[in-house]
Amino acid sequence: MFRRRPPLPPFPPGSLLVGGAARDWLRGVSPKDYDWAVPDPAGAARAMADALGGSAFALDEERGYWRVHLPDEDHHAAPHHDFVPLPADVTEDLLRRDFTVNALALTGDRKILDPAGGRADLKARRLRMVGAANLRADPLRAWRAARLEVTLGFRLEADTEQVMREVAAELAHGALKRPAAERVRDEVQALLRHPDAAHGVKRLEDLGLLALTLPELREGIGLQQGGFHHLDVFGHGLEALHQLLARQPDAPLPLRWAALLHDVGKPRSHTVDPETGRTHFYGHDKLGAALATQMLGRLKLPAGDIRHVARLVEAHMVPLPAGEKEARRFVHRRRDLLPDLLWVMLADREAARGPSSSAASxxxxAAAMGRVLAALEDRPAPPRPLLTGADVMALLGLSPGPRVGEVLRALNEAVALGEVTDGVGARMFVENWNAQNAGQPQRPAE
Structure with missing residues (x-):
């Protein structure tokens, strides 16, 4: 049974509440966003903005699409109200929608318009298409089906699922035009935000959509690993995502992506030792970082998010420290990845329960992770630099160049480890380090 229906904002004159907002209200869920069909979208948007203290702006002034944002401390969580022109034939408009549970409208006096039988499907928790032609008219609706299955907890009706598979096949063969990458990204990320995101990714595979979205991820299907692993590479990635969200339900999207993609480089780095028969994935971390960059770039994720995911994927195999000093070094070298890196590593480990795994291991x-967390808690911010680049150049008689950066990295790490504590000690360290490393080639920064 659905919960008691929540209160709704005042209806603009002559308006209908349509689509997902009407669906959620009927389910007893407060709509996150409101879609209004109104005679005068611009006027209704401005009036609501004035009444509720929000801001109104045109999404598409030519077509009469307007939006109102309401104030909220978290801009991304703030509800918005969209306004579109009231169609001449409301029933015809509703019957052009994707699924029956979205082909609903609500009047100001709470009369329900339901030309496709969506209320019955709501009660049955069933996701049923209004018509196959509607799904082919906008193939993005195939991705939406997988997302709604997960986020609503519904199940695709059999005929609708069959059409989803046909749409995916037609997209793969070029018989249908693929949706814009940004639209696919938005559906996939809405799915990833759900606590059962791993199941949603599996449904993308079941429906033939993963091959159109993240084909590199599919390369791990059936690739067995052994050792610590009890699942194939693909299943392990899904389980890592599941393990992450079980422990960190509010994990940000880049962290979710990193957990899912952390082993995406394994299929292409897979080798078998001819003498021992053992499986190896040498370099899969670096290859995985490159692949993650390509995959998320295709989906048009923000560049900063892509870099963060790639760095987490590349670093997920770094050894955890065996002692307190090593823990401080670990924190110093990877501070900007923490604590996200630890979450990825923990999800990876908890998703691996093969024959080599044990309670002791x-x-x-966990003990090694505890050392890192203790070091991070002890020094939550990097220590204040004791010398500048200009100081180093003056002390050693150097000109600007890579050597100055190398000296500073060594000094700053020594400070982080507690080996240098003041300016006098810093100058002595720099002079000694430079003498010991004279003529040595520059070492890359970690």
Whole structure:
């Protein structure tokens, strides 16, 4: 049974509440966003903005699409109200929609318009198409079906699922035009935000959509690993995402992506030792970072998010420290990835329960993570630099160049480890380090 229906904002004159907002209200869920069909979108938007203290702006002034944002401390969580022109034939408009549960409208006096039988499907928790032609008219609706299955907790009706598979096949063969990458990204990320995101990714595969979205991820299907792993590479990635969200339900999207893609480089780095028969994935971390960059770039994610995901993927195999000093070094070198890196590593480990895994090994892993967390808690911010680049150049008689940066990295790490504590010690360290490393080639920064 659905919960008691929540209160609704005042209806603009002559308006209908349509689509997902009407659906959610009927389910007893407060709509996150409101879609209004009104005689005068611009006037209704401005009036609501004035009444509720929000801001109104045109999404598409030519077509009469307007939006109102309401104030909220979290801009991304703030509800918005969209206004579109009231269609001449409301029933015809509703019957052009994707699924029956979205082909609903509500009047100001709470009369329900339901030309496609959506209320019955709501009660049955069933996701049923209004018509196959509607799905082919906008193939993005195939991705939406997978997302709604997860976020609503509904199940695709059999005929609708069959059409979803046909749409995916037609997209793959070029018989249908693929949706814009940004629209696919938005559906996939809405799915990833759900606590059961791993199941949603599996449904993308079941429906033939993963091959159109993240084909590199599919390369791990059936690729067995052994050792610590009890799942194939693809299943392990899904389980890592599941393990992450079980422990960190509010994980940001880049962290979710990193958990899902952390082993995406394994299929292309897979080798088998001819003498021992053992499986190896040498370099899969670096290859995975490159692949993650390509995959998320295709989906048009923000550049900063892509870099963060790629760096997490590349770093997920770094050894955890065996002692307190090593823990401080670990924090110093990877501070900007923490604590996200630890979450990815923990999700990876908890998703691996093959024959080599044991309670003792998991305990040792947890202890090593504890050392890193203790070091991070002890020094939550990097220590204040004791010398500048200009100081180093003056002290050593150097000109600007890579050597100055190398000296500063060594000094700053020594400070982070507690080996240098003041300016006098910093100058002595720099002079000694430079003498010991004279003529040595520059070492890359970690």
């Amino acid at each position: 998991r305990h040792a892993y």
